[in-house]
Amino acid sequence: MSKHIAGPEIERLIQLLARIPGLGPRSARRAALHLIKKKEAFLQPLSQAMQVAVDTVQACSFCGNIDTADPCMICKDERRDPATLIVVEDVSDLWALERAGSMRVCYHVLGGRLSPLDGVGPDDLNIQKLLDRVAAGIVEEVILAVNATIEGQTTAYYITDLLARFDVRVTRLAHGVPVGGELDYLDDGTLAIALQERA
Amino acid sequence: MSKHIAGPEIERLIQLLARIPGLGPRSARRAALHLIKKKEAFLQPLSQAMQVAVDTVQACSFCGNIDTADPCMICKDERRDPATLIVVEDVSDLWALERAGSMRVCYHVLGGRLSPLDGVGPDDLNIQKLLDRVAAGIVEEVILAVNATIEGQTTAYYITDLLARFDVRVTRLAHGVPVGGELDYLDDGTLAIALQERA
Numbered sequence: 001m002s003k004h005i006a007g008p009e010i011e012r013l014i015q016l017l018a019r020i021p022g023l024g025p026r027s028a029r030r031a032a033l034h035l036i037k038k039k040e041a042f043l044q045p046l047s048q049a050m051q052v053a054v055d056t057v058q059a060c061s062f063c064g065n066i067d068t069a070d071p072c073m074i075c076k077d078e079r080r081d082p083a084t085l086i087v088v089e090d091v092s093d094l095w096a097l098e099r100a101g102s103m104r105v106c107y108h109v110l111g112g113r114l115s116p117l118d119g120v121g122p123d124d125l126n127i128q129k130l131l132d133r134v135a136a137g138i139v140e141e142v143i144l145a146v147n148a149t150i151e152g153q154t155t156a157y158y159i160t161d162l163l164a165r166f167d168v169r170v171t172r173l174a175h176g177v178p179v180g181g182e183l184d185y186l187d188d189g190t191l192a193i194a195l196q197e198r199a
Numbered sequence: 200m201s202k203h204i205a206g207p208e209i210e211r212l213i214q215l216l217a218r219i220p221g222l223g224p225r226s227a228r229r230a231a232l233h234l235i236k237k238k239e240a241f242l243q244p245l246s247q248a249m250q251v252a253v254d255t256v257q258a259c260s261f262c263g264n265i266d267t268a269d270p271c272m273i274c275k276d277e278r279r280d281p282a283t284l285i286v287v288e289d290v291s292d293l294w295a296l297e298r299a300g301s302m303r304v305c306y307h308v309l310g311g312r313l314s315p316l317d318g319v320g321p322d323d324l325n326i327q328k329l330l331d332r333v334a335a336g337i338v339e340e341v342i343l344a345v346n347a348t349i350e351g352q353t354t355a356y357y358i359t360d361l362l363a364r365f366d367v368r369v370t371r372l373a374h375g376v377p378v379g380g381e382l383d384y385l386d387d388g389t390l391a392i393a394l395q396e397r398a
Contacts, residue, residue, distance in 0.1 A: 007267030009251050016245045020222075020230045027221035033291050034220050035249070036256050036265055044253045046215045050234070050246035052208050057235050066235055068206030092232050 010036070062133075064109030064126045066091050080104045083140040087130065087159065089113050089147055097145060105143075108133065113146060113155040122158065130159070134166050141169040148175065209235070261332070263308030263325045265290050279303045282339040286329065286358065288312050288346055296344060304342075307332065312350040313357055321357065329358070333365050340368040347374065 010032065018028035035043040059065070060072035067073055074080065074094075084105040088094050094107050110125045133139060142163060146152035160170050176194040177186060186194075209231065217227035234242040258264070259271035266272055273279065273293075283304040287293050293306050309324045332338060341362060345351035359369050375393040376385060385393075 006265070006272060007255070009248070009255050009267045010265070013248045013252050016241070016248050019241065020245075021233050022226035022230055023219075023221055029294060030291065031219045031221055032252075033265075033289075033294075036252060039253050039256070042215070042218065043249055046219075047246050047249035047253060049208070049212045049215050050242055050249070053212050053231075053235060054238050054243045054246060056206070056208050057238070066205070066209070066232075068208045073205060090232075092229065095228060095232075 062129070063107050064091075064111055064129070065094055065107060074107060077104075080106055082106050082138050084143065085130075085133065085139045085141070086143045086145050088145050089152060089155070093145060093147075110146075110155065113149075113151045114158055115151045125155075127159065127162070131162060134163060134168055139168055141171060143171050143173070145173050148173075261328070262306050263290075263310055263328070264293055264306060273306060276303075279305055281305050281337050283342065284329075284332065284338045284340070285342045285344050287344050288351060288354070292344060292346075309345075309354065312345060312348075312354045314350045324354075326358065326361070330361060330365075333362060333367055338367055340370060342370050342372070344372050347372075 013035075014025075014028050014032045017023055017031050018025045020028075023031060035046070056068040057066055058068070058070055060067055060070050060075055062071050062075045065072040065074055069076070081104060084103070085108055086094075086097060086103075086105055087108045087110060088097065089110050089112060091109055094109060097103075097107075108126070108130045110127065110130075112120055112125055114120060114122065114125070130142075134142065142159075144156040144159060146156045156172060163170050174197065175190060176197060177183065177190065183191065212234075213224075213227050213231045216222055216230050217224045219227075222230060234245070255267040256265055257267070257269055259266055259269055259274055261270050261274045264271040264273055268275070280303060283302070284307055285293075285296060285302075285304055286307045286309060287296065288309050288311060290308055293308060296302075296306075307325070307329045309326065309329075311319055311324055313319060313321065313324070329341075333341065341358075343355040343358060345355050355371060362369050373396065374389060375396060376382065376389065382390065
């Protein structure tokens with residue numbers, strides 16, 4: 001939108017919308033118009049839902065998950081097995097695992113991965129609380145569900161080392177062929193591991 | 200996100216975000232997490248900008264444009280030529296023409312196109328006000344910048360008929376090869392017109 005064709009309020013809305021991941025400048029304009037046209041039915045509720053999120057959402061002081069309650073609904077859920085702890089980098093990974101939905105376990109969100117290049121060290125991650133939870137003696141297995149990237153794997157090695165002094169089983173997610181994946185399109189590393197780990 | 204892993208406030212935010220054009224369920228989750236992580240710096244200002252838009256944005260009672268002022272900034276702009284009126288279907292078309300940015304003219308937003316199948320008739324569009332503006336005698340040329348679709352062209356014919364009784368020149372956007380477009384990928388209709396209208 002060029003200058004002087006609409007008030008700064010609309011301009012600002014478009015600029016902020018354009019910063020949402022997945023929207024660019026063009027789709028932000030389209031989104032702004034769509035929102036404005038459905039002011040009462042859509043823009044108003046969305047604005048309110050955002051304000052509610054601003055006011056209520058917080059990090060769980062136990063696991064690092066985000067929720068409107070602290071402890072979060074997962075930590076409070078008594079039907080979950082506190083003996084199994086899945087360690088993830090980010091809340092989005094926790095959501096993904098919950099969508100996959102097979103295990104009723106507890107989580108620990110690191111809030112990132114070790115990345116010396118980006119200046120992310122162990123103190124920047126939610127690692128000490130993980131050690132505290134394991135030290136409490138209830139946890140029997142820690143599943144390191146970090147990303148299969150170099151930084152994720154480095155983080156996994158680091159945490160495995162730290163957990164060595166506890167009487168706890170440390171496991172990782174299996175590598176292999178994605179369900180529905182075609183071998184022809186798979187990278188060599190994955191294929192080699194899938195072959196090696198055949199069952 | 201499956202049930203019982205976060206408060207309903209987060210769930211509702213994701214659901215509303217997923218209704219923004221350009222975002223689906225997956226990107227809405229990603230957007231919600233991104234917004235929540237930048238609560239103070241991003242979510243709060245966006246929520247406020249939306250509320251400001253709810254409170255201030257309205258349709259211009261002259262041209263149908265949306266703005267925070269009525270008459271809108273374009274209708275109020277005295278450097279624009281009121282003798283030339285560009286008729287568009289939607290505010291997004293007005294924005295697109297302003298971005299192209301060559302003419303300092305006035306606009307008239309129809310708010311849609313004639314579409315019997317969707318139950319959109321002449322009374323549903325901002326046509327009477329267009330006739331009133333032309334009847335006032337200042338307008339010398341009406342440029343029908345409707346979409347090059349069947350419904351857009353039907354709307355153009357209908358308005359051309361209505362304007363026949365006024366002393367006003369009615370023109371249309373030129374058809375032809377898009378700038379940067381490759382002939383090989385162009386549809387036959389456009390190519391035929393481009394050849395016919397060669398200059």
